[in-house]
Amino acid sequence: MTFIAVGINYNTAPVAIRERLAFPTDILATALQQLSQVQNIQEAAILSTCNRTEFYCNASSADRNILIAWIASHKNLDPASLAPYLYSHTDRSVCRHMFRVASGLDSMILGEPQILGQMKTAYQAAYDAGTLGKQLGRLFQHTFTTAKKVRTDTAIGTSSVSVAFAAVQLAQQIFDKLSEQTALLIGAGETIELTARHLAQHGIKRIIIANRTYDKAHTLAAQFNGYAIELAELPAHLAEADIIISSTASQLPILGKGSVESALKKRKHKPMFMVDLAVPRDIESEVGTLDDVYLYTIDDLQHIIDQNKDSRRLAAEQAEDIIDTQVNDFLAWLNAQSAQATIQDYRFQAEQQRDDALQKALSLLKNGIPPEVVLNRLAHSLTNKLIHTPSTQIRQAAENERYDLVAAARDIFKLPPIQ
Template sequence: MTFIAVGVNYNTAPVAVRERLVFPTDILASSLQQLSKVQDIHEAAILSTCNRTEFYCNAATANQDILIDWIAANKDIEPASLMPYLYSYTDRSVCRHMFRVACGLDSMILGEPQILGQMKTAYQAAYDAGTLGKQLGRLFQHTFTAAKKVRTDTAIGSSPVSVAFAAVQLAQQIFDKLSEQTALLIGAGETIELTARHLTQQGIKRIIIANRTYDKAHALAMRFNGYAIELAELPAHLAEADIVISSTASQLPILGKGGVESALKKRKHKPMFMVDLAVPRDIETEVGKLDDVYLYTIDDLQHIINQNMDSRRLAAEQAEDIIDTQVNDFLAWLNAQSAQTTIQEYRFQAEQHRDEALQKALALLKNGVPAEVALNRLAHSLTNKLIHTPSAQIREAAENERYDLVTAARDIFKLPPTQ
């Protein structure tokens, strides 16, 4: 049995290729069951995200072509047109790759945590579909253990590396409890959506989303239990905001010094934390000169992000060392499993010898032979039976100059070194 893996990701394939290889949730179970029935494939799991699709299998051979052919047939793609975008791994390389993926070391954003949850989803889907066995299932479990150790023992995920996350973390430094604050988010694009998600995860009390198109603001606000307004309504709601984060495509400033001054008066000069993530700027520069306003631009956050990326790269070096150790640990377990059958058969043989010798000893006792004599014969007979075959094999190995087997035998039986 051997592990094989094949995949595409954001580095090897454009979106047009990646989207053709996506496995939505509604077809994942049936696809896994089909894959597990392919000749020589015994266990299977599929990881499918916007940035990567990967197939992990335990197979009878290391022939990745059987897996590639199935992928091409399943997605109605010529194998030759797919090959330039694929990467593949076997055995140790599969383990190492899965560990690195789960730790975020292979992600577009170094150390991002979402991929671990996606790996767990892939595991659960394969488990529910009945396509996981002992070995691939154990590999996934060890993958989760490795990822947890990396995140516990390094700083790989402790520093923000997106402007949205950096903005929210900065807000947490300004305010003791986000659970008591109201956030006003201006815009309805990807950055604002990500900011809303981070704020919600940190327990923000209330979110207001303002956008030029009300329907977009409303759709986004509904996802985060927020309140939607149009940009024209900003003056009426600005004073409610403890946190203002803006990211629009406007060519002109949306918030000016006068409007913010009015809001501060209504707030009785309670401080406001403001982050302008837009280029060109959404918030006039002069706003930053007002008392009780903490204004940061995307450049301020980019400096934080650059420092944090350096920190993550250092942590990634430490993570690689941890992964090396974890790979060795898993392979040691796997190797031990391959010896289990041999151990069981050897134990069964020894127990047969024991039972035969014991029956003879009991027969002697029943016939009146003294117990001491019966026990001596039992010990002598059992010893001879246990050492006969190994002794004969060692002798034959020496006669055939297989000194490697003789040395191995000394290691197995823990005999002292030869003089």
């Protein structure tokens, strides 16, 4: 079996491409089950975030083109046009890549913690869909262990940085005082919660949270003395917002050029700062052409992210050492699995020989043979049975000049060096 990973991320593909390969929650289970039925693929998982979509598989072939063909077919894309944006890994490289991703070493913001939760969500989705087996499941578990060790043993997560934090940092550059601004947050997921938390810590005057499900918006808004609305109420409240940050799983834009134009008129063209953290995008790109609107996508946060990388470089170097060790540990476990059948067969053979020798010994005892005589015969007989086949094979190996097998036998049986 071979591990294969294929994916795109913020480094290899612009948001326009990434949003076409996104897998929202409502189609993920079906997609996983379809992927696991592709020829040669035995296990499958899909990680889909705003910054990356990655496919992890355990397959009987290392041919990545089978996986790429399925991705292109599922998303109605031409494989040739998709290929330039893709990267791929196999076996050891897959392990290392997953460990780095989960540890935040491959993130737009170095060391950001959200990706570990997203990786766990990908694992749970594959588990629920029945597309995980022993090997890929164990790889995910080792991935989580490695990420936790990186966070515990290095300073990679000491600074409060994330895409949400970068968005708030950018808002601080636009507005002198957040304490005089109203923020409208669209969505109620982890990214929006983190954004609200950072805004509150920086003294934002007022927070409005809009979500398709009002109860979720209300629960989140209550934590920050905010105000909750449904998405349908957005047009009525848009003009109140100085800062708009959106992160939903919607497949269609939520804010269009027309509604923003209307809001600007009500605001008498007072500037609006917008950050679209969603993939696919929540805010139509045409909104950015409007005067008095400062629209940023997730890709535009890169310059802020670059500033954070320097402070985490040393911790990242330490993390790479941890990951190297953990990759070796996982591959040692994986290699041991390939020997498991041999170990089981050898144990079964030895137990049969033991049972045969024991039955003969019990028969001798029933026939009145003294116990000490029976025990001596049992020990002698069992020893001969256990060493007969290995002794014969070692002798034949030497006769055939297979001295490597003779040396391996001495190593396996822990025999002292030949003097």
